[in-house]
Amino acid sequence: MFTVIAERINMTRKRIKKEVWDRNEGFVVEEVKKQEAAGATHIDVNAGGDPSKEVDDMKWLVEVVSGATELPISFDSAKPEALRTGLEICNREGSIINSITAEKDRVDSILPLVVEYNTSVVALTMDDSGMPEDLEGRLKITDDLVKIAADAGVGLGRVHFDHLIRPASTNPGQAVFIIEAIRRTHEKHADAHFAMGLSNISFGIPTRNNLNKAFLAMLVAAGADGAIIDPTEEGMMATLCSARAALGLDEYCMEYLSAHREGKLD
């Protein structure tokens, strides 16, 4: 089972912001349904269009999204009040808070909600000094986050790491150590999960989808068991399905063969 956190309902995207502010329920429902049909396991909801409206927008979005699907929601905010508002409306088995970092303020303000609502959480490997540009730095923060979670009584099975990737166009070679960071995290903390936000790899590059897919295959090979993606992107779920089949994570290719019968791989 791979965790597919579907990223389309994000108000930092201009189109989504407009439709949400217009309170266009049909549009949001359609976004939910097409992501679920494509294979989403979680619907991410980011209401960050305008800080002053975030709580209201989160409330409206979570009401609409939770009415359109039985999937759990990934509540995507750094604002405790927005997270709490969403969780009060819909806290299903599998809910995710997206995200904490190892920054002290972020831990202090958001980790208590993970405990209170018994959710899973996305943990970004950055801290108060920023985002380390080397493997050792990322692994150190990973260990810090493992300890922070343990101290709060949050088991590793509820933590999804995201070793934040920078764009290949501006940071060539960064993917090499990020992949190694996943491999080492997977090796050292076998119970931990992943939720890599992969599309940043292709920022500033044309036909981004090509890079996103190739990078996804690499992440799966390195041990990532989850990602934040757009499952409706062309070939994305076929790549995921193929990567898992190639690696024997989909035993005897049963999931692959069933996706093929449903016409999802052509």
Next chain:
Amino acid sequence: MFTVIAERINMTRKRIKKEVWDRNEGFVVEEVKKQEAAGATHIDVNAGGDPSKEVDDMKWLVEVVSGATELPISFDSAKPEALRTGLEICNREGSIINSITAEKDRVDSILPLVVEYNTSVVALTMDDSGMPEDLEGRLKITDDLVKIAADAGVGLGRVHFDHLIRPASTNPGQAVFIIEAIRRTHEKHADAHFAMGLSNISFGIPTRNNLNKAFLAMLVAAGADGAIIDPTEEGMMATLCSARAALGLDEYCMEYLSAHREGKLD
């Protein structure tokens, strides 16, 4: 630079065998040209349609292929006489003999040709006991082959390893240790190259192309700098190009951007 050994001209394929036996020169020239246009760096020639005709067929094929391109040829045979026949006609800078193994007979009969004609060589990690089903077995044969090459005066820069992959459908999980074998070989023998024949991963599976592409991205991430592929297969070269760009092997994505301008990535 990635070594793309283009595999289409292979007489174990029914269609190719027929056209070669019909001495259909136009057909073979077309196969060469479309593989070169797609990005081949070497044209593989396998004349193994019928052992009794292999030498004659190799002669005819190499004459036609070498007249149609300036690319070096990968001579694909276990038969020294066929290899010698091909090399006498066309031994360009970059020629490859495909292949040796660590089997004693194969080393004794074929490695001298690598020395005599100063070619590169594909080395398959199997020996007289067969193909080991674990990482340690493959790595031991890799080391054996490194020593065998060195004893013959063949530098590692002329050796392309192929850690033979079995089908995911019948050997689930095998890809995991093959990828690890590439990673370790790359780490331990930094001068060595690779020429992974990847399509076996998808044997017996529908829409094989999906698995081939996902596996190629993983191989590149593990350190493979060459593969035996069909570069005309849909999305194959786009995957290769994207994998290299994502990993920073294509610095600042220059090759990727130029492929995009040529319309090769859509």
